[in-house]
Amino acid sequence: MAKIQTLSTDEVKHVAKLANLSFDSEDLQKYLPQLSAILDFVGKLQEIDTKNIPATSQVTGLENIFREDEVDATRMLSQEDALSNAKETHNGFFKVPAIFE
């Protein structure tokens, strides 16, 4: 049975943008058929009748687990620790790519 090309290049580019991932054209050639095959496979779920079935988002049944709005000093990272894995910092801040021209 021939594989249905579920995805177009435009669709992949759109999803990649949403996912903040980049693909060059060589990558696209590689990933497009794989993604299409996977979506084709999982899409089979649409054939199951789930009309009056509630959705499950969690299995514990727990609800509204809160904590007191109090500082837990043992869980605080010092500024130094918090910055310790960043590639670029400046004066105790994280440096981020510019978003304004």
Next chain:
Amino acid sequence: MDIKNLTIISALEDLRSKKITAVDLVEACLENIRKHNQDYNVLLTVEDDDKLIKQAREADATDHSSPLSGIPIVVKDMFSTKNLRTTAASKVLENYTPKYESTVTRKLKEAGAIIIGKANQDAWAHGATGENSDFEPTRNAYDKTRVAGGSSSGSAVAVALGMCLAAIGTDTGGSIRVPASYNNLVGLKPTYGRVSRYGVVAMASSLDTMAHVTKNVTDSAHILNITAGADPYDATSIKTDPEDYLKSLTREDLKGVKIGLSPDFKMATLDKKLVKKIDESLKLFEKLGGKIIEVPLPHTPESVETYYILVPSEISSNLARYDGIRYGNGRSHFGAEAKRRIMIGTYSLSSGYYDAYYKAAQKVRTLIIKDFTSAFEHVDVIFAPVAPVLPYKIGEKVNDPLTLYLMDIYTSPVNLSGLPSLALPAGFVDDLPVGIQIIGPPLSESRLFSIGNAYEKQ
């Protein structure tokens, strides 16, 4: 010292009677690491020799009364270990050093355990063979040319090769049960929420379970005694206090135990070579007095489709934080499988597709859960294979992600339902280890240990 023949319990006895020292144990582990780590790609990071010996000496200065005093443990690289590099086997986190400790590793350390190193795995826990590591795949301890199983590949092989006495891993779709079975070990996937997820790199937050691999059932119960419990830092952790799991190991036979077998889990997907071995295992349960009862699980054949919509969706959300700014390298450093899963998840959650994919999958998840709930009205545990095939040769399926997804057929329904499962060795086929699993209702770990222990003694 023959560390391969030591269990946690026997090591503790020997430590307490001063037959061996913790330094002996650590040196034996380091020797096996020197011998095998390069060949088998087991550990990504090994703690400094000096630090380890120092910890061992400190343990030896006590009476070894702590529950894991001086016991060498390996931890999957998904767990944040303070000041010890944590990579999730991904190039994104290649140089990341956590400044805080996960709850599980904190509990192990407080119990006296010595963390030897961080285990290799499929990057981000994405995989069932170990081949998706960004740092070379871990090799099967019984056959260097074959996969170790995943995603907790290094964890299982570290135990099998004597680099530690037990190892911690995670299980979101079979990731402790498969490598345990592929290396002739016992793997426990606890009930979702039984063990805290705090400080562990998140894969699929509503399925991730903190699991472990050991040489036998008693050791498995011992570890769960340490790791289980409510955690204020994990809002999804179960509030009920855990029991003493070691107290459950009293059964000598399985008289009166009802063991479910589902025709829907059937053997259609099981490799022919495994059918005979799995049947032998089932007969053993019967020989011990267990009663085999057929139970339907009609929606389990759709588990893999359901899993590969819900899990990539949660993955796409959990991996959104890796922006290369606060920590780690940029998103171009994600490997192929991570990219695939992020894309599938983003698609399933996107406008126009959400209902047909994500919502539909959430509903089928409800149906799968209901199947198990009904089944457990008639049986105490459900018996199933773990992997549908023997370990592939490394590289055999690397261009076929979909075939690898199908490896989760027997394991994924358990994670979708949040149930506990114990994977047990069932023998060898073609000199390769084969495992089976017993699945229980929520919070039935004591029952699983009790039955598993009786089976293991045969």
